[in-house]
Amino acid sequence: xxxxxxxxxxxxxxxxxxxxxxxxxxxxxxxxxxxxxxxxxxxxxxxxxxxxxxxxxxxxxxxxxxxxxxxxxxxxxxxxxxxxxxxxxxxxxxxxxxxxxxxxxxxxxxxxxxxxxxxxxxxxxxxxxxxxxxxxxxxxxxxxxxxxxxxxxxxxxxxxxxxxxxxxxxxxxxxxxxxxxxxxxxxxxxxxxxxxxxxxxxxxxxxxxxxxxxxxxxxxxxxxxxxxxxxxxxxxxxxxxxxxxxxxxxxxxxxxxxxxxxxxxxxxxxxxxxxxxxxx
Amino acid sequence: xxxxxxxxxxxxxxxxxxxxxxxxxxxxxxxxxxxxxxxxxxxxxxxxxxxxxxxxxxxxxxxxxxxxxxxxxxxxxxxxxxxxxxxxxxxxxxxxxxxxxxxxxxxxxxxxxxxxxxxxxxxxxxxxxxxxxxxxxxxxxxxxxxxxxxxxxxxxxxxxxxxxxxxxxxxxxxxxxxxxxxxxxxxxxxxxxxxxxxxxxxxxxxxxxxxxxxxxxxxxxxxxxxxxxxxxxxxxxxxxxxxxxxxxxxxxxxxxxxxxxxxxxxxxxxxxxxxxxxxxxxxxxxxxxxxxxxxxxxxxxxxxxxxxxxxxxxxxxxxxxxxx
Numbered sequence: 001x002x003x004x005x006x007x008x009x010x011x012x013x014x015x016x017x018x019x020x021x022x023x024x025x026x027x028x029x030x031x032x033x034x035x036x037x038x039x040x041x042x043x044x045x046x047x048x049x050x051x052x053x054x055x056x057x058x059x060x061x062x063x064x065x066x067x068x069x070x071x072x073x074x075x076x077x078x079x080x081x082x083x084x085x086x087x088x089x090x091x092x093x094x095x096x097x098x099x100x101x102x103x104x105x106x107x108x109x110x111x112x113x114x115x116x117x118x119x120x121x122x123x124x125x126x127x128x129x130x131x132x133x134x135x136x137x138x139x140x141x142x143x144x145x146x147x148x149x150x151x152x153x154x155x156x157x158x159x160x161x162x163x164x165x166x167x168x169x170x171x172x173x174x175x176x177x178x179x180x181x182x183x184x185x186x187x188x189x190x191x192x193x194x195x196x197x198x199x200x201x202x203x204x205x206x207x208x209x210x211x212x213x214x215x216x217x218x219x220x221x222x223x224x225x226x227x228x229x230x231x232x233x234x235x236x237x238x239x240x241x242x243x244x245x246x247x248x249x250x251x252x253x254x255x256x257x258x259x260x261x262x263x264x265x266x267x268x269x270x271x272x273x274x275x276x277x278x279x280x
Numbered sequence: 281x282x283x284x285x286x287x288x289x290x291x292x293x294x295x296x297x298x299x300x301x302x303x304x305x306x307x308x309x310x311x312x313x314x315x316x317x318x319x320x321x322x323x324x325x326x327x328x329x330x331x332x333x334x335x336x337x338x339x340x341x342x343x344x345x346x347x348x349x350x351x352x353x354x355x356x357x358x359x360x361x362x363x364x365x366x367x368x369x370x371x372x373x374x375x376x377x378x379x380x381x382x383x384x385x386x387x388x389x390x391x392x393x394x395x396x397x398x399x400x401x402x403x404x405x406x407x408x409x410x411x412x413x414x415x416x417x418x419x420x421x422x423x424x425x426x427x428x429x430x431x432x433x434x435x436x437x438x439x440x441x442x443x444x445x446x447x448x449x450x451x452x453x454x455x456x457x458x459x460x461x462x463x464x465x466x467x468x469x470x471x472x473x474x475x476x477x478x479x480x481x482x483x484x485x486x487x488x489x490x491x492x493x494x495x496x497x498x499x500x501x502x503x504x505x506x507x508x509x510x511x512x513x514x515x516x517x518x519x520x521x522x523x524x525x526x527x528x529x530x531x532x533x534x535x536x537x538x539x540x541x542x543x544x545x546x547x548x549x550x551x552x553x554x555x556x557x558x559x560x561x562x563x564x565x566x567x568x569x570x571x572x573x574x575x576x577x578x579x580x581x582x583x584x585x586x587x588x589x590x591x592x593x594x595x596x597x598x599x600x601x602x603x604x
Contacts, residue, residue, distance in 0.1 A: 120298030123580045123587075125541045129306060131564045132572075136310045213425055217546055220427050221561075236428055243435045250435070254428040261423035 008198055011274035018270025024263035032078035039072035043228040052246035062248045065238055070249065073230035074256050080231055081260065084146050085211045091150030092157060092211075093204040097196070099154065100161025101188045105169060115162065122155045127214070134218060139226045145218070149211055157203050164196045198275050206268035209261035216257050232257050281602060285592070292588045299580040300573070304346055307572060314338070314362040314567040336362055336570070349573060358577070359570035363562065369574035372559060377578075379449055380555035382467070383474055383547070384540055388533065390479040391486045396529060398483075399490025400522060406495055414487070422484035426543045430477040430550035437473060444472050447552035474551040478543050482536065489532050493525035500524075527598050534590025537583050 012018040036042075048066045055062040061070040103114040133148045134140055140148075168174060169192075177191050218224030219233030227234055232253040239249035314336070324332070333339045337348055352359055358369035398418075402411045421429075438446035445451065449470045454462060497503065498521050506516045545557035552558075556575060563571035595602045 116294070116298060117302075119295045120302055123295055123299045123583045124303060124576070125579055125583070127541075127545055128560065128564075128576065128579065129303075131561060132303075132306055132310060135565055135567075209423060213423075216425050217427060220425070220546075221549065233425075236425075236431065240431065243431060244439045247435060250428070250431060254425065254432070257425055257428065258420065258423050262420055265419065265423055 005197055005201070008201070008271065008274050012267065012270040015270045015273065017266045018274075021263040021266030021270065024259060025267060028078055028260055028263070029082060031075060032082050035075045036072075036079060039075060040069045042068065042073040042076040042230045044068065052242050052249050054246070055248055061252050062246070064235065064249045065242055065246075070235075070252055073235060074232070074252060077230045077232045077235065077253070078256065078260070080142065080225055080229065081212055081215060081257075084142065084149070084215050085208050085264075087146045088149040088153065088211045089204050089208050091146065092153040092207060093200055095150070096154035096157025096203070097161050097193065097200050099158040101165055101192055101196070103158065104162040104165025105184065105188050105192065107166075107169075111162070115159070118155045118158055122159075126152050127217075130214065130218065131223070134223045140223065142225065145215065145224060149214060153207060153211070157200065157207075160199055160203060161196050164199055165192055168192055168195055202268060202271045202275055205264065205271055208264040208268070212257065212261050212264070281595075288588060288591060292584050296581060296584050299584070300577060301346075303576045303580070304349070304573065307567075307569060308342060308345075314569055336360075338569075349570070353573075353577070358574045361563075361568055361571040363566040363568040363571065369570050372571060373556070373574050373578060376554060376556050376559045379553060380544065380548075380557070382449075382471065383478065383544060383553060383555055386471060386475040387478045387482065387540060390475060391483050391536075392529075392533070394479070395483045395486030396490050399487040399529075400494050400517065400525075402487065402491040403494030403498060403525075404517060406491075411491075415491075418484035418487050421480045422482075424481055425546070426477055426481045427546040427550050429480060430473070430547055433473050433477060434550070445470050446473070449554055474547050474553050477551075478540070478547045481543055482540065485532055485536060486529060489528050490525065493528045494521065497521045497525040527594060530593050530597070531590055534586040534588075534593075537586040541579055541583070 013022060045066050045068060050063075050067045052065050053059060053063040053067060059069050059071065061074065064070055064073065099114055099118070103111045129152050130148060133152075134145070137144060174187060174191055177187050182191075215224055216231070216233035216236075219231040220237045222234075222237060225231035225234055227238075235253040236250055239246070239253070243250050330339075337345055340348070349359065356370070358373075361367050361369055361372055364372055398414055402414050405411045434446045437443045449467055450463075451466050451470075454466050456463075498517075500521075503516060503521050506520045507513075511520075541557070544555065545561060547553065548555045548557035549561070556578065559571070560575040560579070562568070563575055
């Protein structure tokens, strides 16, 4: 089974879009991990009265309203954004897989109740619930942000995993495992989960972009990552007052978001095409 | 067919009820109290707070509050807003609804005309440079945060070049008794940037789906037969092929409602558009329970209705999918 997952990734990387996406994502991740210590302190304010300085001189991408280095803030923002995206996506995939497996394998009343609830939850726009939950905190800690984003994103995954599980439940290998006396949890984890891993990975990858956009949006509204911690959405929020006189303060964080979301989506699409070549 | 329709409607109703229950529970479990916000503006004495709690029914147990709200809602009474007291929720919603419908409707129209046309264009030129660049462009737009695109358009088109207004839906200097055409042009001018922003970040879905469906249809034998008969290419594409490549796109329209709602919140915020998104955000931050439930009802109702309409349209247009 592990071999086939590796094949999935290998096939996805065979397409140009998949390779480019993975490359940009890798550069972003490595940059976010390795660069911050080499750059200035993103929160340090020196000569704030100077205001936003154009790119050049000691600041490759210029400085923001408070004369803070934009490159340093971007890279540190990448750290936060990518960490939140990774952890929230992990939570989403786990919850979606768990609920989907239990619903699909148990069937009957458990299945109906779970899926009716998922139907109802999917009818509520995610942002609505997110705002409701985020505002519980005055200054939301990053861990809570991850939890809140993760808890509101697993519905579609659970539905997908359930339908795959329903299909697989009839297969001989499941019947064989059951006949050998394997308990339900073992059948789900050892026999069903590896076989639905492909679709889970695809939806999870395609969800990364959504998470990054949501986190940036919340931070832009002042409800996500709290200053002075730099975040891409927060940087765009702070640039609003100087958008015409210092456009670089808004352009670079926006570009960072687009590059990340775009490359994550490209990898996701490549994985999807590799999993099901018919739709390409 | 009638049995299926009834079942589908009942299911939609049950989903609606469950969604409202979920929101009600989250709303009440989440800490924070509507009166705290009122108090931060003007200090209230405890006796006043008690009176206010009683007026809004906040002193009653959870189930009683739910029952009260439900009883009122069934009679068309959605209560009185706490934050905008003494406005009723119904009135607040109906004053904000037109702006939302104008923006949402325009975006739907743009996606349906421009998105469909571009998707068909891509399918006809499949694999060529035009197709590849349109895909790249739409995918890049899809990765763009709506609020950022909105800000960029404002910076360029309204602050630098002063072509379009940057905020609101009306020019305050145009009197309400001005000729209809003047007022219409005014709203349209205000609509351009928000509509383009919201459409740009959502149009990729329509284009892609239309492209895929059209590619499949163009391969069909009947299309080749139409070409072989020497029909004009435009006629083959639009009269013969496109009609059958439309179903998936229709499905997408019902399903894209939530995306439009979410995007609209940011777009309305950036452009100060007086729609429901801003009202909902306001209600959430102020813990204005009655207004919050009103907004939730409208939004989830629209989403569920979108799904139902999609299903019915699908069956009406494509007899093969009809049950029974």
